[in-house]
Amino acid sequence: MALGRSLLGLSPLAWLCLLFVVPLGFTVVYAFAHATYGGVQIGFTLTNFKQALGGFYLSIFLRTLRFAATGTLLCFVVAVPLAYFIARKIKRFRGLFIVLLLIPFWTSFLIRTLAWETLLAPNGPVRDGLNFLHLHHGLLNVLDTPTAVFIGIVYGYLPLMAMPLFVAFDRIPRDLTEASADLGSGRLGTFLRVTLPLARPGVAAGCLLTFVPMTGEYVIPALLGGDKGVLMGGLIANQYLTAQNFALGSAMAVLILAVLGVFVFMLARTTGGFRPVPQ
Amino acid sequence: MRLLRGRSWINGALGLWSLAVFVFLFAPIVTVVVFSFNQGVLGKQTANFTGFTTRWYPEAWGNTALRHDVGVSFKVAVAVAILATVLGTITGITLVRGRSRALRLTLEGLVYLLLIVPEIVLAVSLLLFYTKAGVSLGMWPLIAGHSPFTIAVVAIIVRSRVVALDLATEDAAADLGAGGWRTFWDVIFPQLRPAMLAGAILAFTFSFDDLVVSLFLTTPTVTTLPVYLFGTVRLGARPDVDAIAAMMLAFTVTVLLAAGLVYRWQARRSGARLAFGDVLGPGTEGAFAPGAP
Amino acid sequence: MEPTDFAVTVVKGRRVGRREFLTAGAAGAGALLLAACGGSSTSTSTAKASSHAGLAKGGTLNLWTWPDYYAPANLKAFQAKTGTKLNIATYDSNDTAFAKLNTAGGASFDIVVPTSDFVPVMAQHGLLQKLDHSRIPLQYVDPKLLRKVFDPHNDYSIPKDYGTIGVIYNPAVVKHPIRTWQDYLDAGAQPGVSGKVELADVPDETLGIALWAEGKDWNTDNLADLRHAAEVMKAFAKHVHAFNEFDVSGVTSGAVVMAVVTQGTAREMMLQKKSLKFVIPQPQSELWVDNYCITAKAPDVNQAYSFIDYMLQPAHQLKDCAFIGYPTALPNLQSKLPASVPLRNEIFISPADFNRLVPHVIHPAIQGTVENLYSEIQAAAA
Numbered sequence: 032m033a034l035g036r037s038l039l040g041l042s043p044l045a046w047l048c049l050l051f052v053v054p055l056g057f058t059v060v061y062a063f064a065h066a067t068y069g070g071v072q073i074g075f076t077l078t079n080f081k082q083a084l085g086g087f088y089l090s091i092f093l094r095t096l097r098f099a100a101t102g103t104l105l106c107f108v109v110a111v112p113l114a115y116f117i118a119r120k121i122k123r124f125r126g127l128f129i130v131l132l133l134i135p136f137w138t139s140f141l142i143r144t145l146a147w148e149t150l151l152a153p154n155g156p157v158r159d160g161l162n163f164l165h166l167h168h169g170l171l172n173v174l175d176t177p178t179a180v181f182i183g184i185v186y187g188y189l190p191l192m193a194m195p196l197f198v199a200f201d202r203i204p205r206d207l208t209e210a211s212a213d214l215g216s217g218r219l220g221t222f223l224r225v226t227l228p229l230a231r232p233g234v235a236a237g238c239l240l241t242f243v244p245m246t247g248e249y250v251i252p253a254l255l256g257g258d259k260g261v262l263m264g265g266l267i268a269n270q271y272l273t274a275q276n277f278a279l280g281s282a283m284a285v286l287i288l289a290v291l292g293v294f295v296f297m298l299a300r301t302t303g304g305f306r307p308v309p310q
Numbered sequence: 311m312r313l314l315r316g317r318s319w320i321n322g323a324l325g326l327w328s329l330a331v332f333v334f335l336f337a338p339i340v341t342v343v344v345f346s347f348n349q350g351v352l353g354k355q356t357a358n359f360t361g362f363t364t365r366w367y368p369e370a371w372g373n374t375a376l377r378h379d380v381g382v383s384f385k386v387a388v389a390v391a392i393l394a395t396v397l398g399t400i401t402g403i404t405l406v407r408g409r410s411r412a413l414r415l416t417l418e419g420l421v422y423l424l425l426i427v428p429e430i431v432l433a434v435s436l437l438l439f440y441t442k443a444g445v446s447l448g449m450w451p452l453i454a455g456h457s458p459f460t461i462a463v464v465a466i467i468v469r470s471r472v473v474a475l476d477l478a479t480e481d482a483a484a485d486l487g488a489g490g491w492r493t494f495w496d497v498i499f500p501q502l503r504p505a506m507l508a509g510a511i512l513a514f515t516f517s518f519d520d521l522v523v524s525l526f527l528t529t530p531t532v533t534t535l536p537v538y539l540f541g542t543v544r545l546g547a548r549p550d551v552d553a554i555a556a557m558m559l560a561f562t563v564t565v566l567l568a569a570g571l572v573y574r575w576q577a578r579r580s581g582a583r584l585a586f587g588d589v590l591g592p593g594t595e596g597a598f599a600p601g602a603p
Numbered sequence: 604m605e606p607t608d609f610a611v612t613v614v615k616g617r618r619v620g621r622r623e624f625l626t627a628g629a630a631g632a633g634a635l636l637l638a639a640c641g642g643s644s645t646s647t648s649t650a651k652a653s654s655h656a657g658l659a660k661g662g663t664l665n666l667w668t669w670p671d672y673y674a675p676a677n678l679k680a681f682q683a684k685t686g687t688k689l690n691i692a693t694y695d696s697n698d699t700a701f702a703k704l705n706t707a708g709g710a711s712f713d714i715v716v717p718t719s720d721f722v723p724v725m726a727q728h729g730l731l732q733k734l735d736h737s738r739i740p741l742q743y744v745d746p747k748l749l750r751k752v753f754d755p756h757n758d759y760s761i762p763k764d765y766g767t768i769g770v771i772y773n774p775a776v777v778k779h780p781i782r783t784w785q786d787y788l789d790a791g792a793q794p795g796v797s798g799k800v801e802l803a804d805v806p807d808e809t810l811g812i813a814l815w816a817e818g819k820d821w822n823t824d825n826l827a828d829l830r831h832a833a834e835v836m837k838a839f840a841k842h843v844h845a846f847n848e849f850d851v852s853g854v855t856s857g858a859v860v861m862a863v864v865t866q867g868t869a870r871e872m873m874l875q876k877k878s879l880k881f882v883i884p885q886p887q888s889e890l891w892v893d894n895y896c897i898t899a900k901a902p903d904v905n906q907a908y909s910f911i912d913y914m915l916q917p918a919h920q921l922k923d924c925a926f927i928g929y930p931t932a933l934p935n936l937q938s939k940l941p942a943s944v945p946l947r948n949e950i951f952i953s954p955a956d957f958n959r960l961v962p963h964v965i966h967p968a969i970q971g972t973v974e975n976l977y978s979e980i981q982a983a984a985a
Contacts, residue, residue: 050436109331134559138339142551146338153357186334259981351875374691437706525695
């Protein structure tokens with residue numbers, strides 16, 4: 032029985048090793064290899080890394096980090112009131128609200144993004160609505176700007192931020208917040224000094240699940256942002272697809288993994304790990 | 311009392327914000343449904359409503375490539391959901407109950423690594439791996455390609471639930487003579503079920519929506535909806551895409567309604583305590599707070 | 604009649620297998636098939652049976668192509684007529700198609716439809732097989748599209764449809780007349796136009812604009828020329844609203860007053876806004892041709908020839924042209940296309956313009972640099 036259990040426990044490890052660790056190994060090997068068009072020559076060289084750390088790429092990398100940080104912050108700001116409301120203010124039909132929150136995500140994300148292209152078109156429905164309400168006149172100049180991109184980003188990543196936040200807010204016992212209020216703290220004070228710190232693991236998880244995938248995002252900015260500006264994900268994709276330079280693409284990938292690994296490690300440290308706060 | 315006055319103002323504001331978010335979330339969905347009836351120009355979708363027509367529905371149904379891709383997406387997503395749930399649950403349990411510390415730590419590191427890796431890197435490395443290993447692409451290599459990330463998601467959700475399991479019940483079962491497997495099936499599994507369901511739903515969604523990995527791993531016979539849609543961006547999408555989306559929505563809502571009704575009926579029967587929403591069931595608090603105490 | 608029923612037969616004193624029988628006998632069998640199945644819509648195909656393969660029955664065909672690229676009626680009729688099961692997979696760019704063909708993903712595709720610049724690249728990597736011209740009804744392909752620089756003997760590709768890129772603009776806003784590519788660059792910098800200009804989201808076309816404006820060959824592999832062109836476009840980037848060659852709502856609403864688009868896209872825009880003008884600027888522009896190619900490892904070669912044969916038939920080419928809005932390879936297509944097709948003349952390119960068009964050639968050695976230069980231009984626009 033014990034052997035059976037151990038084998039069972041090892042099976043995901045075996046699967047992941049085969050399908051994740053080994054392929055990543057290939058990437059690492061390619062990162063040090065010599066580049067050819069459409070393939071590599073196995074060898075050892077640091078040219079790819081030197082290129083990847085070159086001026087232009089570095090600036091794109093920093094730009095991507097800034098982009099992901101902004102997107103994460105926006106998601107956070109939008110999600111917190113929503114998660115808090117559902118977690119602590121709604122007693123009945125909570126499941127219904129959550130399901131409603133999830134329904135949009137069962138159509139394909141590309142269809143939703145294309146719908147935003149229609150909505151935000153210069154002469155599209157949003158423009159018509161705003162003009163009708165006299166809040167705006169003329170053509171809507173939102174599409175192909177960073178505004179449209181962040182609308183698309185927040186739209187796509189909201190559940191990843193909102194779910195962990197919701198769960199974290201849900202766990203905070205009412206007596207703690209009530210005690211804080213009894214001790215004279217205002218509602219905002221209670222929120223900032225009691226609720227938010229207690230929700231720390233959820234905040235950390237939400238930020239992780241949002242920030243990290245966002246660093247690889249390039250489809251939404253291409254569709255909604257007029258493909259101006261370049262992001263890391265797109266740069267790597269271009270290396271693999273257009274430039275057919277697998278070696279450089281792999282080197283960029285390895286660098287990203289290293290940096291993000293450090294980030295997650297630091298996030299774990301500063302938030303005291305992702306451990307749930309003891310009740 | 312200061313509390314009460316503050317409460318109603320804040321409640322109103324929070325409620326209003328949430329309503330705005332829901333409107334925001336559903337705006338594109340409504341757009342998709344409305345514009346699925348749009349005439350369009352020269353067969354392409356337009357930003358203004360140019361005329362009402364229902365022709366896109368039969369045309370979408372007759373677009374065999376589109377329909378085939380939706381079917382493949384669906385089949386792959388279901389397979390991924392099942393695979394990820396099984397392997398993810400095992401991982402989640404092992405992360406907490408695994409006997410060897412080395413195993414637990416390795417798995418934990420792997421799970422976090424899976425979340426960190428940008429999709430493009432995973433996609434390309436898998437394609438390189440398949441090429442070198444001489445594996446020809448198809449349904450199962452694609453499913454396998456979606457699995458790492460989804461396994462991690464399920465593992466994290468399940469782990470947080472395992473952490474909160476009631477050990478007393480398990481001890482009682484052991485005292486009554488139940489073997490390991492019996493204990494699992496009758497005691498642990500029912501408590502894990504809601505977390506597994508949540509994980510399965512998320513795994514399904516990730517797989518169905520996946521673009522980047524699928525772009526690299528699809529073949530003539532196994533190609534998914536997002537890949538198809540991405541190709542239409544260059545030459546302009548036809549409204550039949552919106553019609554298919556509307557049909558998928560109708561299907562999903564129907565299934566959800568049915569599932570929700572079944573779940574409520576079951577929950578009422580077993581008298582389970584409902585905490586994290588009526589749908590996702592008791593004790594999924596901490597679903598996204600990875601880490602074992 | 605079912606050719607595949609004959610597993611083995613004896614021809615010229617030698618036992619042949621099923622495949623060889625199909626190939627050897629297809630010419631005659633094909634004609635009989637067509638007659639037996641109620642005939643095709645053109646009688647010339649049976650008369651010319653000896654010069655094309657005819658239709659293979661049954662089997663499957665894996666088509667690897669752009670989405671929405673064939674008239675649905677044609678696909679349905681092909682499947683009904685031949686009983687061949689059609690599997691269609693789509694790609695979003697030639698790069699993706701090439702990348703996948705070049706790896707494990709390429710194994711089971713039969714037909715791929717690359718644009719002209721990718722034909723030599725794919726052929727050089729051994730991804731395409733040489734075509735047997737006796738199985739293709741070349742009389743339905745316009746000679747002006749054959750024997751082009753990207754495939755001088757059409758060993759690997761048969762034209763499907765073609766087009767060019769040019770400038771669409773609103774003459775009421777863009778007062779500067781657009782005759783050359785330099786005019787485009789100059790007009791884009793004018794107040795009132797700046798910030799409302801679009802470029803195509805294609806690296807070589809973007810660099811090409813600067814090269815054409817200076818009278819250079821856009822297929823140059825001279826890095827100095829390319830870098831200089833990139834600098835010109837980087838300076839221009841601040842006037843760019845978006846890199847999008849299909850922004851119909853942008854142009855028709857007036858948010859964009861000048862854009863680089865294909866003639867088919869221009870037609871769609873002009874249909875919604877009559878005052879727009881489309882011009883193919885001097886001295887040169889691109890000729891792109893999308894081609895039928897058969898992959899090197901294609902498992903269903905007979906079905907592939909069958910499909911190409913079917914789609915090249917005049918009636919089917921007319922349907923395709925009307926559906927996709929681009930000229931297919933049929934000779935004298937312009938005179939044959941029904942008048943009921945909206946703005947039909949905008950689909951075509953005048954002979955004078957056509958002679959100025961140059962297909963793009965990819966140089967693998969510098970492709971990485973080209974891509975990086977384009978990324979820099981994109982970054983400069985942000």
